[in-house]
Amino acid sequence: MSGQWLAKQTGGNEVHVAPLDDLLVRDLTDLCPCGPTPSPSPMGDGSDGWVYTHHSLDGREAAE
Template structure:
């Protein structure tokens, strides 16, 4: 993958692996294709929290 950006939870229980353009992190990030202004496709890797905060709804 090229043109890759990572979206990572802040203050999670562990550090997330953003050192690669592949979804190799322990959390199993979701890979989303994103259209670029020049017509190419980039990739957004959305990492999942390991502390489960997104499941807590108020």
């Protein structure tokens, strides 16, 4: 467990935040087996975007 996270823009209006070196290889989509939590996020042009926060399987959120 590294405790590090990846933030990656995967589409024009989507950003995925996922744990690195976790017990699961991530699918940076909303269909990832970890059940990412979507949150609306306003974009600079006034449109709505989404931030998908992926959940770790190694429990790092409890230690952070």
